[in-house]
Structures are given as C-alpha cells and as structure tokens.
Amino acid sequence: MLKKAFFGLLHTLGYHSRYTSVLHHPGKRSLRPSYVLDFDDAEKAFLEDSARSFNYAIDYSLGYRQKELYLVRLQDVQLLGNSGALVLDGKVVVESVGEVSRLAKSDAFKEVSLLLPKKRVGRYTSVLFLPWADHNNYHWFFDCLSRLYLVLEHIQEPIQVIMRRDMAPYQLETMHFVLKGYPQASVSYIGKHEKWQVEEFVLPSFVANAQSGFLPREIANWLRKKVWHGYGVQPNMAKRRIYISRANAKTRRVLNELELLPLLGRYGVEVVRAEELTYQQQVQLFFESEAVMAPHGAGLTNLLFSEQCQVLEFHPANLIKTHYFLLCKALGFRYSAVIGTTGDKLENYTVPVQEVEAWLKDIGV
Structure with missing residues (x-):
C-alpha cells in the first residue's frame, strides 16, 4: 500500500x-x-575512424540499419x-x-x-x-x-x-x-x-538513428519540399559556395579559422554566420549553395534544404560524428571530411589548411 x-x-x-x-x-x-545501407571502401574507412573516436560506442562501419x-x-x-x-x-x-x-x-x-x-x-x-x-x-x-x-x-x-x-x-x-x-x-x-x-x-x-541524419528518400523529399514551399524558396541560377563559421560559438570552434579566410576568398567562398540570418534566409541560402564547408554543428542540418551540393565537414580527431555524412548519403550529395587536431575541453581544434585547399581545387573554380 x-x-x-x-x-x-x-x-x-x-x-x-x-x-x-x-x-x-x-x-x-x-x-x-528495416533495411541495411551499403557503403563503399572510402565510406567504411570514414565510419571506422568515427567509431574509433568514440571507442566504438557506435560503429556504423559494420553496417547501418535503417530502423x-x-x-x-x-x-x-x-x-x-x-x-x-x-x-x-x-x-x-x-x-x-x-x-x-x-x-x-x-x-x-x-x-x-x-x-x-x-x-x-x-x-x-x-x-x-x-x-x-x-x-x-x-x-x-x-x-x-x-x-x-x-x-x-x-x-x-x-x-x-x-x-x-x-x-x-x-x-x-x-x-x-x-x-x-x-x-x-x-x-x-x-x-x-x-x-x-x-x-x-x-x-x-x-x-533517424543516433548520430545520423539519414532519412529514407521519400521522407527527406517530403520534408524538403514542404519547407521550400512554406518559405517561398526562389531558384537562383548563380550558385553559391559558403563556409559556415562557428567563430561566435562557445564550442567546436576552428582555432585557425583566420588562416582559412584568405584561401576561402581566393575560391569565391562566402563566410556565413547562421545566427545572423532568419530561418527563411538560411533555407534560401542552402538551397542556392553548390558547395558547403563547415565544422561539425547543428548549422549543417540545413543541408536538408540544399537542392544539390558538395560538402566538406571539419571534425576534431577525437569526436568524428556521422550525422551529416549519413544525411549526404540519403540525399546523394558528395561528402568529404577533414580531420583536425584533438579537440580541447570545449571541442575546439585546428584543421590542416592544405587539405582544405586540396578539396577546393578538386571541386574546381
């Protein structure tokens, strides 16, 4: 009782x-x-790196099952x-x-x-x-x-x-x-x-699963179209290249971002601070972007609203997260990652500038 x-x-x-x-x-x-996704060797290698960084708490290199x-x-x-x-x-x-x-x-x-x-x-x-x-x-x-x-x-x-x-x-x-x-x-x-x-x-x-932005294609397309239509997204023939900065964030900042800025300028990459935009503006921006670069963070969620783009994501060596790799997998976007130094207690780190430049050269001017 x-x-x-x-x-x-x-x-x-x-x-x-x-x-x-x-x-x-x-x-x-x-x-x-449920069903299982297939990965090529390069994708499996990235997923293995991610699993290792989390001491194999999540290991999608062994297979990703859509629930x-x-x-x-x-x-x-x-x-x-x-x-x-x-x-x-x-x-x-x-x-x-x-x-x-x-x-x-x-x-x-x-x-x-x-x-x-x-x-x-x-x-x-x-x-x-x-x-x-x-x-x-x-x-x-x-x-x-x-x-x-x-x-x-x-x-x-x-x-x-x-x-x-x-x-x-x-x-x-x-x-x-x-x-x-x-x-x-x-x-x-x-x-x-x-x-x-x-x-x-x-x-x-x-x-979606843990650490995953993967959505079955019919659900991803449904959600994308609903938000595009709701915000009145307008097509723009002049595609943009953007870098999402976390300079004003408390965590996961790129400590050598100032070294990147001249390089980004040479390749026509705009530096964007998402917190300064309305959400409608963010959706429109990503819809117009053909290339997106960013340190890992919630701002990359807006890749969901890109029409088609190539993605370069930065990670600290000890926290390689799979959320947006799997989102790109769902949407058919080309995804690449640059692994930086080990993050500090606030997950801040530096990235190898030469690898960023190699990716920019690869996607062309």
Whole structure:
C-alpha cells in the first residue's frame, strides 16, 4: 500500500521511475521494414575512424540499419508537457523518447515537476522530443518533424497534433508548413506544466538513428519540399559556395579559422554566420549553395534544404560524428571530411589548411 502511494506521489509530481515498450503492442502497424545501407571502401574507412573516436560506442562501419517504421495506436495514455514522453499504466513508453539510453536524460525520469492533469477526448499524436529539440534544429527536423510523415500519410481520420506554444518560431512555422494539405490534422497546444490523459494516441516511430541524419528518400523529399514551399524558396541560377563559421560559438570552434579566410576568398567562398540570418534566409541560402564547408554543428542540418551540393565537414580527431555524412548519403550529395587536431575541453581544434585547399581545387573554380 505504501509503495503504491509512493509511486502515486511521484507520478503526481511528473516523475516516473519505470518504463515499458510498445514494440509488440497489438495496436502496432508496420509501415516499412528495416533495411541495411551499403557503403563503399572510402565510406567504411570514414565510419571506422568515427567509431574509433568514440571507442566504438557506435560503429556504423559494420553496417547501418535503417530502423523499421511503424505507428502504434494506444488507448488511455498520458502525454507529459515538459518532455513529450508518453506514460502507459504508470510507465514511460520507451519509443516516445527514442531509445532506452535516452530515458535517464529525459525530463520524464530526471525532473520532478507538478504537472496539472487534463482529460482530452478524441485522437491525438505528438512528436515533441524535449529537451533535445528545444531550439535545436537538428533534433527538430530529424527526430520530430520527419515522424509526422508517418502519421499524416497513413491516418485519414481526424487527428490533433500536440505542440507547445513556446517552441522556437521556426519550429512553429515548419510544423504548420508540413500540415498544409492534410485537412484531417489540426494543432492543440499543451502547457509545459500540464499532462494530458488522452482517449486515443497514435505514436509514430522515430525515423533517424543516433548520430545520423539519414532519412529514407521519400521522407527527406517530403520534408524538403514542404519547407521550400512554406518559405517561398526562389531558384537562383548563380550558385553559391559558403563556409559556415562557428567563430561566435562557445564550442567546436576552428582555432585557425583566420588562416582559412584568405584561401576561402581566393575560391569565391562566402563566410556565413547562421545566427545572423532568419530561418527563411538560411533555407534560401542552402538551397542556392553548390558547395558547403563547415565544422561539425547543428548549422549543417540545413543541408536538408540544399537542392544539390558538395560538402566538406571539419571534425576534431577525437569526436568524428556521422550525422551529416549519413544525411549526404540519403540525399546523394558528395561528402568529404577533414580531420583536425584533438579537440580541447570545449571541442575546439585546428584543421590542416592544405587539405582544405586540396578539396577546393578538386571541386574546381
């Protein structure tokens, strides 16, 4: 009795210490089976370098499996407004927060917060993924919006998409862009300190894997076209070459960037600071770019909106991340990497200028 009361108090405070899975739930509907990507020798070598830099915690050189895509219809579940996590019979649904390794980092497990209960009748879905997608465009597009494709293309009945009003403006904008053309869908806004008990919930699987921007081509194209159309992207015959600078960032800065600037100028490469642009301007810029250079960072998420381009990404030797290599793989873009020195405690590092110049020569003037 005391144990039940204890867990009841924790649940009232928005904290759940146990989890459950719905992978074998009777309401699950498989939409597309998993499959494995093929890599050539050069790609495998890059993936091996990445795996080594992370002590083989993730090793895609052994094979990258695009996960199964599915929907699960659930009855009488709670959605937590502070995290987007689902709770079924007092336990957090693993598939609503991505994977088991993220559970301990989710507000559903680590944050005690009074959440006001509200009942909601009808059919709902949500792709909230907090705190990761909070003002982070990588997680927003790959872990949130991409999942809506599964719902909107396969659920014809009326359905309400649960969203937070306090998300970044570009997130609210792009959410409405993807909903256009789907009259069955509308938006309902939940507060950070609310938890909704919903009559029926449709849970979409996550599409992207950890450290991966890979999306199946039909989902990537759907998302690209929705955002292009929503922001009114205009074709431009004069293609651009850009370098995304992190000079104003706190982490992952290129310490010898000043050495690169004269070289970039000789090859007609513009230096861009994404934080100085509106999101519409960022989308337009990447759409126009035929070559993109940048240190690893969320700014490269906008490669999703390039029409066609070549990519050079910088990495510190001890943190070689695969997110945008796999995005380029999905989009058919030519991807290259330059590996710099070992990063310091803020992941700052220097890059070999001669390798950058060799890549610029290779792509031509």
